[in-house]
Amino acid sequence: MQTTLADSFRNTPDGDTAERILRSCVHCGFCLATCPTYQLLGNELDSPRGRIYLIKQVLEGTTPTAKTQRHLDRCLTCRNCETTCPSGVEYGKLLDIGRHLVEKKVGRGAREAATRAALKTGLLSPTLFNSALKLVQCVRSLLPGFLQTHIPASDPAGVWPQPVHARRMLVLQGCVQPGLKPNINAATARVLDRIGISLIAADKAGCCGALAHHLNDSDDGLDAARRNIDAWLPHLDAGVEAIVMTASGCGVMVKDYGWLLRHDPAYADKAARVSTTTKDISEVLVAEADALKRLTAHPAPQRIAYHPPCTLQHGQKLTGGVEALLTQAGFELTAVVEKHLCCGSAGTYSILQPDIANQLKARKLGHLQAGAPEMIVTANIGCLTHLQSGSQIPVRHWMELLDDALAAS
Ligand code: SF4
Ligand code: SF4
Structure with a gap:
């Protein structure tokens, strides 16, 4: 796809990335067939190709509108289009650039801005989130059925084994998962313990940053990444084998830390190291499948x-x-x-x-x-x-x- 970026974007890091991605799209439209929003809404502007066009126009100097923002907001960031695309278009990276630009130029109405701020504050603060969750769980049985379905029952974690093995891995505790389903990481610790690996958590690590990043607050998202990197590096230096993700949404974010912080001289190398050491729990266990089979x-x-x-x-x-x-x-x-x-x-x-x-x-x-x-x-x-x-x-x-x-x- 030919493109001529506006002067304000040409030769900038985001401009160079966007131009490379735009040029890789051959406009074939194969991605439309697997895009959920295009399947439901039937509008080209709610398809990957349509959104690529919208972002291209903004990068070429067209002023985005609330309509532009609406079509970009409706994207699930599922990246199904990337799997389908025969030309290897890195749609997710282009969408990040496009969304941030449009956010700056279009902004949000007061009500929507308040909802987004409340989501960030509530979901990213484990203390606040867990307190609110415990409160509603206490009265769950008194609520109407349709509300009960949105509030998970409290769920005990079970035993987390003592870290007695020489082989160790770190786990990301995350923001909402420990409150909603604490048993997931505890179950992971028990499974790994049985095959001779201790799972530990770094005290100062927290949310991966994905929620802020996808709410177009890249500063908060990158601050979360830096905080986790600082919390994990001493453990990597001490011989921890991997940083294990039990939530694939967090995994995809942490594996991107190296890309997201590539222009930060203080963190680029550290972020790349963290990203290459990060594994989804399924990757860890596929490599240990024989040991699991014996058990x-x-x-x-x-x-x-x-x-x-x-x-x-x-x-x-x-x-x-x-x-x-x-x-x-x-x-x-x-x-x-x-x-x-x-x-x-x-x-x-x-x-x-x-x-x-x-x-x-x-x-x-x-x-x-x-x-x-x-x-x-x-x-x-x-x-x-x-x-x-x-x-x-x-x-x-x-x-x-x-x-x-x-x-x-
Ligand atoms: S499948 Fe790939 S190359 Fe074809 S239109 Fe979609 S993004 Fe562009
Ligand atoms: S990320 Fe998903 S919803 Fe967004 S354009 Fe691609 S396939 Fe469609």
Whole structure:
């Protein structure tokens, strides 16, 4: 795609990146077929190609409007289009640049700005979030049914084993997951402990920064990245093997720290080191599959439907690992169509774009439940809570199931 950037963007870091990405798009339109928002809304401007055009126009000097912002806001950042694109267009990076530009020029109305600020403050502060969550969990049974479905019941974590092994890995605790589902990381610690790896958390690490970043607050997102890097580096120097992610939404962000901080002289090298050391838990366990196999005595067969998060399959390009490990552990995975499509969770998207998010959720749950599973499993806290709010059967993280299977052996 030919482009001539406006003088204000030419020869800037973002301008150079955007120009390279724009030139790689050949305008073929293959990406339209797998874009969830284009499938639902049928408008080219709600497709990857349409959004690329909108961003191109802004970079070439056209003044963006609220309509431009609306079409960019409706993107789920699922990156399904990147998986489909035959030309390797790095759509996600271009969208980041476009959204930040449009945010600066168009701004937000008072109500929307307040919602976004409240989301950032509430979700990024574990203390605030956990206090509010505990409060509503106490009165959950008194609330109407439709509200109860949006508030997960409290869920004990179980035992976190003492760090007794020479092999150690770090885990990102994150912001909302410890409050909503503390058992996910505890279950991961138990599984790794059984194969001789201790899982530890760094005290000063916190939110990965993805929520702020996707709310177009890159400063807060990068501050979170720097804080985590400072918390993790001493552990890497002390021989920790990997930084383990149990939420694929956080994983894709931390694996991007090296890219996001590439122009920060104080952090570029450190961020690159953290990114290359970061692994989704499925990557860690695929490498340890033989050790796991020796431990697993097959549990009573359980039919489960697996939902691979976009941040795992499109963002991190990791496919098949979770399914292989669950099958090896004795679970029967039902066939699910449209596995490549987003469930509508997408960070804060389900709160900011509820109409589209709920349509995608209903469609996804229809496919997941078609094979009559006893349970739905996934690999990201956002997908888990979003799907659970519309599902009559339990939705759990796959590490909890693996932990249960090993505990039964
Ligand atoms: S598939 Fe790739 S090259 Fe084709 S229009 Fe979409 S982004 Fe551009
Ligand atoms: S990231 Fe997802 S929603 Fe956004 S344009 Fe690509 S496929 Fe469509």
